[in-house]
Amino acid sequence: MRTLFTAEMSELADDLIAMGRHVETAINRANEALLTANVELAQSVIADDARLDDIEETVDERCVLLIAQQQPVGLDLRTIISALRISAALERMGDLAQHIAEAARRAYPDSAIPESHHAIFEGLAAAAAETATAVVGLLETRDLNAAAAIVSDDDKLDDLHSQAYQSLLDPAFNGTTQETLDIALMARFYERIGDHAVGISRRIVYLVTGDHKGDRARI
Amino acid sequence: MRTLFTAEMSELADDLIAMGRHVETAINRANEALLTANVELAQSVIADDARLDDIEETVDERCVLLIAQQQPVGLDLRTIISALRISAALERMGDLAQHIAEAARRAYPDSAIPESHHAIFEGLAAAAAETATAVVGLLETRDLNAAAAIVSDDDKLDDLHSQAYQSLLDPAFNGTTQETLDIALMARFYERIGDHAVGISRRIVYLVTGDHKGDRARI
Structure with a gap:
């Protein structure tokens, strides 16, 4: 029974890693679609989002069954509850990548981003890509250095969002x-990607260290 | 043991209703703050959001303890898992009301909304207020007519958001x-309020009827 539980917890962790990798791919493709006006890549992000929704549903169902059948307590239970929150945040990050891809597709063959704002969006894209990679790393290894990177990327995303808005x-x-609308909305989508990554990171830091640091895992 | 569990499930339901009422008040005040450039009301929405965050934390903690101590299965377990999702959606609805209030406060003593767009925002405000009331009704009574009202309000919010954007x-x-930025972002905030209400509604309809209707409860 215990071995089965361990195997199922491991599958749950694998599902979250799969979702994280999917989000990382979606963000990288949405970034390139946006910065290079690549409509095929934009299309692939939009088409693939349904797959992310499917994994999220699997994760949710697995969590409910794990709780019902294994009646976990303590850290196991908190890990499962966190998985529910993390899957919701990853799904939302995928949606945001999809929104960015939709803007790129709509503007095609033009770029959705005028030359004047290319540098800011290169910065947003790089920080979002970094944070997605760090989220995957954190899910895979629980290495808390990845959590620090996520917070630092979120600061960059906030700053660049604010710069874009003020400009x-x-x-x-x-x-x-x-x-104007594309810049404002897309900068906001990137900024929200950072918020969700921070939420995921706080959940995992709490599971690893038990330390809430006074802030709620707001995802 | 069973009686205690029933009492605790009832407290969980009460917490969600309290969150729903709080969101309803926040939306009504944000609406009036926006439409009448009332900075005191805007300020009250912003100041009160922390209270909503506190109740969300209480709900989360109660859910984890309920599962750990009572090891519920079946509908009880699904109700608790849904409560976690619903509290997150309500908290987010409160955040969106806060963002609207922040825009009203920033524009004060002017209105954040030019005269040309007053009618659209009256429509958005009315639909958001209606949907918040329907969410409270649904949480209190599980009356599925409220669920139908939420879907209908969401359609209105989507249409008005699209009208605002196109205009x-x-x-x-x-x-x-x-x-331009205020109109685009605030119309989007209202539209997102509708999405979260629909998510809550689907969760509750599923608990009451067992019917997923092919769509996931995407909250």
Whole structure:
């Protein structure tokens, strides 16, 4: 019974890693679709999102069955409850990558991002890619250095989001309304990706260390 | 033991109702703050959001303890797992009301919404208020008519969000960039409030009827 439980907990962890890798791919592809106006990549992110939704459903069902059949307590129970939250956050990160890909697809053959904002979005894309890689690393190894990287990437994403937003209000900016909306919304999508990554990271840090550090795992 | 469990399940339900009422108040106040440029109301929404976060934490902790101590199965277990999802969705609805209040506060003494868009935002505010009331009703009574109202309000919110967005791209619109950004982001916040309400509604419909209707409870 115990061995079965251990195997099932391990499968649950593997499902989350699979979701994390899927999100990492989606973010990398959405980034490139956006920065290079690549409509095929944009399309692949949009088409593949359903797969992420399927894994999330599997994770949810596995969590309910694990609790019902094994009646875990203590850290095992908290790990399972955290898995529910983490899968929801990963699914949402995938949605945000999808929204970015949709904007890239809509603008095609043009870029959704005017030249003036290319550098900011390269920064957003790089930080989001980094955070996705760090989330996968954290899920795989529980190495807390990855948690620190996630917080640092989130700071970068917040700063760049704020820069992007402020740049639109600068009288020197003379983009179209569509460009204004794309920049504002996509910068926000990147910023939200960072928030979800931080939420996942806090959950895992809590499981590993028992330390809430005064903040709730807000995911 | 069973009586204690029943009492604890009832307290869990009460916590969710309390969260729902809190969200309803936050949405109503954010609406009025936005539509009438009332900075005191905006301030109260922002200040009160921490209370919602506290109740969410209580709900989460209660769910973990209920599972650990009572080892529920079947519908009881699914009800508790759903409570975790519902509390997260309610907390997020509160955040969105807070974001709307923040925009109202920032624009004060002006209105964040230009006269040209007042009617659309009256519609968004009314649909969001309705959906919050329906969510409370659904949590209190499990009356499935409330679920139908939530879906109908979500359709209204989606339509009005889309109208607001399209109106910004109309060459006839000559608002400032700040107005453009406020309209786009706030219409999106209202639209997201509707999405979270639908997610809550699907969870409860599933608990009451066992019917997934082919869609996942995506919250």
